[in-house]
Amino acid sequence: MSDEGRIDRLTSMLRRRGIILPAFEIYGGVSGLIDYGPVGASIRRRVVQSWVDHWLSHGDIVEIDSPTVTPETVLIASGHVGEFNDLMTECKSCNSIFRADHLVEEQYPNADSLPAEEIDKLLENGANCPNCSENAWTPAKPMNLMFSTKIGAMSAGRTAYMRPETAQGMFMLFPALYRHYRQKLPFGAIQTGKGYRNEISPRQGMIRLREFNMAELEYFIDPEKPPTADLNRRTEIILLIPDPDGPHSGETRMGFGAALDSGIVRHPTVAWFLARTWDFLVNVGIDPERIRFRQHASTEMAHYAEDCWDCEINGEHGWIECVGIANRTCHDLLSHEKKSNSKGLRAWRQFSVPRSQKLDRLTAIGSVVGPYFRGESGLVTAALEELSDIPESFPFKLTLSNGNVVSIDENMVERRKEVVNVSGEWFTPHVIEPAFGIDRIIWHILDHSYQESEKEGEDYTFLRLPEGISSVDCVVLPLFDKDGMGELAKEITKAINSLPHRNAEMDSSKSIGRRYARADEIGVPWALTIDHTSLEDGSVTIRRRDDQVQVRAFVDEIISNLLAGTMHSLF
Numbered sequence: 001m002s003d004e005g006r007i008d009r010l011t012s013m014l015r016r017r018g019i020i021l022p023a024f025e026i027y028g029g030v031s032g033l034i035d036y037g038p039v040g041a042s043i044r045r046r047v048v049q050s051w052v053d054h055w056l057s058h059g060d061i062v063e064i065d066s067p068t069v070t071p072e073t074v075l076i077a078s079g080h081v082g083e084f085n086d087l088m089t090e091c092k093s094c095n096s097i098f099r100a101d102h103l104v105e106e107q108y109p110n111a112d113s114l115p116a117e118e119i120d121k122l123l124e125n126g127a128n129c130p131n132c133s134e135n136a137w138t139p140a141k142p143m144n145l146m147f148s149t150k151i152g153a154m155s156a157g158r159t160a161y162m163r164p165e166t167a168q169g170m171f172m173l174f175p176a177l178y179r180h181y182r183q184k185l186p187f188g189a190i191q192t193g194k195g196y197r198n199e200i201s202p203r204q205g206m207i208r209l210r211e212f213n214m215a216e217l218e219y220f221i222d223p224e225k226p227p228t229a230d231l232n233r234r235t236e237i238i239l240l241i242p243d244p245d246g247p248h249s250g251e252t253r254m255g256f257g258a259a260l261d262s263g264i265v266r267h268p269t270v271a272w273f274l275a276r277t278w279d280f281l282v283n284v285g286i287d288p289e290r291i292r293f294r295q296h297a298s299t300e301m302a303h304y305a306e307d308c309w310d311c312e313i314n315g316e317h318g319w320i321e322c323v324g325i326a327n328r329t330c331h332d333l334l335s336h337e338k339k340s341n342s343k344g345l346r347a348w349r350q351f352s353v354p355r356s357q358k359l360d361r362l363t364a365i366g367s368v369v370g371p372y373f374r375g376e377s378g379l380v381t382a383a384l385e386e387l388s389d390i391p392e393s394f395p396f397k398l399t400l401s402n403g404n405v406v407s408i409d410e411n412m413v414e415r416r417k418e419v420v421n422v423s424g425e426w427f428t429p430h431v432i433e434p435a436f437g438i439d440r441i442i443w444h445i446l447d448h449s450y451q452e453s454e455k456e457g458e459d460y461t462f463l464r465l466p467e468g469i470s471s472v473d474c475v476v477l478p479l480f481d482k483d484g485m486g487e488l489a490k491e492i493t494k495a496i497n498s499l500p501h502r503n504a505e506m507d508s509s510k511s512i513g514r515r516y517a518r519a520d521e522i523g524v525p526w527a528l529t530i531d532h533t534s535l536e537d538g539s540v541t542i543r544r545r546d547d548q549v550q551v552r553a554f555v556d557e558i559i560s561n562l563l564a565g566t567m568h569s570l571f
Contacts, residue, residue, distance in 0.1 A: 007316040010450050011205070013461060017522050019043065019446070020206065032202030032210035034439075039522050042471035044213065047284055047442055048192050050468065051215045054280045061188040061217065062180065066169025068194055069149060072159040077339035078168050078332055079304060080161075085142035087116055088200045089123065093134035099200040100140040103127040113300030116140040145197040162196035167433060170218040171332045174429075175344040177220070185347055185429060186227050186269075188219035192438070204317045206443040213438035220429040221269055222349060223329075228268040231275055232257035238278065239292035240264060246295070264295075266307055266327075269432045273325050277311050277434055281323075285445045285466045290314040294321075304331040313440075315447040322440040330428040337428070341399065350424040357422045360390045362413040369412050380406060384413060388426075445469065449523060463523030464546055473562060474504045474526035475519040481508040489530045492540070492555055499563050504528075520545050526567055528558065542570060 014020040018037030022029040036044050055061045075081045087100040101111035104122035108114065111122070119140045128135050146164050150157030163169070170177075170189045181187040195214040202208045221227060234256045242248040248264045256278075260271040274293055282288050296308040304326070311323035333345040364381040373380050379400040387398070394410040449464045467473065476493045478485035489506050496504035507515045512529065519527050529541040533552075542558065543550045553570050561567045 006450075006452070009452070009461070010316070010447065013450075013521060014040070014446065017518075019522070020443075030210075032199050032208065034206060034209065039471040040442075043445075043465075043469060043523075044438070044442060046469050046471075047445070048213070048215065048438060050284055051280060051436065051438070052190065052192065054276075054283070055188070055190050055217055058188075060181070060186060061190055061219070062177070064170060064173055064177075064189050064191050065193070066166070066173065066191060068163050068196075069151065069160050070163045070168060071151065072161065073339065074168055074172070074336070075146070075161055075164075077335045078171075079335065080146060080164055081144070084146060084164055085144050086112070086200055087119055087140040088143045089119075089140045090138045091129040091132060091134060092136040092138060094129060094132040096129060096131045097200060098130070100137075102201060102203070103130075103137075110297070110300055113297065116142070143198075143200060145199065147196045147198050163194075164197050165195055165435065166191040166193055166214050166216045167218055167332070167435070170216070171336060171345075171431075174220070174333060178347060183348060185225075186219060186221045188217055190215070190217045192216075204320075206439045207317055207320055209439060215436040215438050217273075217434050219269065219273070219432045220347070221432060222347070222427070223430040224349070226267065226269045226430075227272065229272040229275070230257075231255070231260055231271055234275055236275075236278065236288070238274075241292060241294040243295045243297055245297050245299075265309070267432070270307060270309065270325060270327055273432060273434045274309060274311070277323050277325060277436075281311070281313070281441070283466070284441070284469055285449050285464075286313060286441070287448045290444075290448065292319065302326065304328050313444045315444045320440060320444070321437075322444065323434060323436050325432070325434045328431040328433050330430050332431060334428050341397075343426075345428065346426040347429050348424055349427050351422070354421045354423050356419055358417055358419055359388075361385075361416050361418055362387055362390060363416060365412055365414060372412070373406065376400060376402075376404065376406070379404075380408075384408070390415070460517070460520075462520035462545060465523030465525070467525050467565060467567075470523040470525055472505045472524055473502050474528055475515070475524045476504050476506045477512060477515050477519075477527055477529045478506075478508050479512060479529060479531040483532065484535055485530045485532075488534060492528065492530070495555070495559060496562060499559065502562055516543065516548075526562075542567070544568075544571060 017039055019040035021035045021037050023033035023035045024030050052063060056063065072081060088097060089100040090097050100119045100123065101114065104111045104119060104127050107122050123137045126135065147162040149160050149162060151160045152158055170191055173189065177187060177189055192215045195212055197210060199208055199210050202210060237253050237255060240252050240254065240259060242264050256271055256275045259265045260268060265271040265274065278291065281291060290313055292312050294310045294312055301308055306327045306329045308324060308326040310321040312319040313322050337343065337345045362384045364384050369380055370377045379402060383398050383400050395407045397405050398408050399405050446463065451462050451464055453460050474496065476489045478489040486508060493504045493506045496502055516527055525545045527543040529543065534540050539552045539554050541550050541552055549571060551571055557570065561570055
């Protein structure tokens with residue numbers, strides 16, 4: 001078949017086979033929302049589980065699950081309230097609303113990094129409305145992308161938002177994670193689930209959604225001792241596009257180790273996550289020749305990031321960002337610490353040799369504090385002695401051990417310096433974050449695995465999905481649903497479904513050729529055909545999807561090889 005119209009044929013097949021469908025279709029659908037059908041939901045679950053297993057295998061990473069509704073105060077501290085915006089514009093002719101940077105992408109690459117004034121100039125220079133072809137735009141203005149909601153009823157409700165990312169839930173759990181890992185860095189937490197962004201103009205099917213599946217990892221490190229890995233043993237040659245404003249601008253190909261050694265990748269832990277991201281994508285069926293890593297220019301960097309790389313995958317929609325790997329430094333933990341007045345978002349760094357340190361101390365003036373605070377004067381004195389961060393100005397708020405908050409004026413304290421030997425110090429950990437867009441990855445898995453050919457004079461399509469990613473591991477096909485073949489097929493299906501992490505489906509509808517084609521089209525790697533010989537000796541025919549080669553084997557052999565993932569050894 002010709003490449004022309006391929007995306008339409010792929011989309012049609014995905015709908016026909018119950019993989020990806022428009023949401024609320026009987027009511028006309030809603031842009032930016034999709035349904036995973038029976039086959040698609042199974043593929044999604046297996047991709048997510050592969051991602052979870054991939055990271056949990058490292059031993060210093062655990063899985064958590066936090067709410068999808070987030071109080072406003074959390075997102076103010078993180079910067080999402082005020083910063084999480086896209087520029088929008090309206091066509092004055094037809095009143096259609098668009099994301100402004102999307103309209104000028106052909107004029108300027110990475111237009112989302114431009115300020116509103118520059119976007120307006122590009123709009124005036126020849127960006128015509130996709131709906132009416134006119135060139136008449138309102139000035140671009142920011143729109144916050146979060147869905148707002150309320151926690152609680154009526155006027156007493158607290159403002160909240162549907163989470164735009166899963167990361168903040170993991171930052172909130174840092175104290176529990178720190179205890180879990182017995183106060184030792186590095187460690188990480190992963191979380192999968194829904195994210196929500198009220199996109200101005202959703203497009204490209206699964207690429208830009210309003211409700212989407214996310215998978216994120218927050219890896220907490222000591223910035224003075226960042227984890228390293230020997231990447232020079234890696235043999236892959238990868239496509240890199242470094243910061244266009246940096247010293248290594250221009251597209252290049254090299255190994256992960258060389259990229260770190262040359263300074264193209266600036267942080268050793270970031271380099272390690274680039275390599276592990278590559279491993280995951282290739283294992284779930286992404287073509288390695290269509291993967292590249294692009295470093296953000298300083299002008300497009302997220303507000304929380306010191307460095308960021310996008311892992312982009314090439315498909316029917318061109319190069320699309322599917323993973324972001326960011327060095328978030330201590331931004332989030334420090335912001336939440338300041339906003340919440342909590343000191344539970346720090347870690348302890350032990351010195352190898354005690355250090356002399358000059359410390360500022362505040363001491364209570366008893367003649368002032370005693371009469372003023374009366375019964376709480378002892379608590380005030382103790383709280384001042386424990387104060388490690390001396391406020392820059394007075395008055396300041398001081399939290400007592402009983403939970404009360406008091407105001408401290410300058411005339412209540414004396415400032416002094418003392419030299420002490422300290423064995424360690426508290427610090428705010430840095431965070432390296434790989435964030436995966438699961439829906440975008442699934443789209444590219446389907447895109448890269450979609451194969452078109454001709455069979456017996458007819459168009460023939462199938463999905464070359466990896467084992468473990470297809471919706472089922474094998475399909476069981478009785479040649480005829482009679483003479484005991486159907487009963488044997490049911491028994492074999494039940495036996496396979498009793499295996500851990502393996503499943504099978506039985507299909508007895510229509511001709512055997514039609515059933516093979518149906519299984520191939522949804523990516524089932526193995527088909528087991530039960531015939532009259534099966535009833536006699538317990539052997540069945542195994543058909544391999546990718547080349548349609550067939551061999552016979554006994555059911556016990558098949559079950560043991562399915563469990564071990566060694567079915568190819570039977571051929």
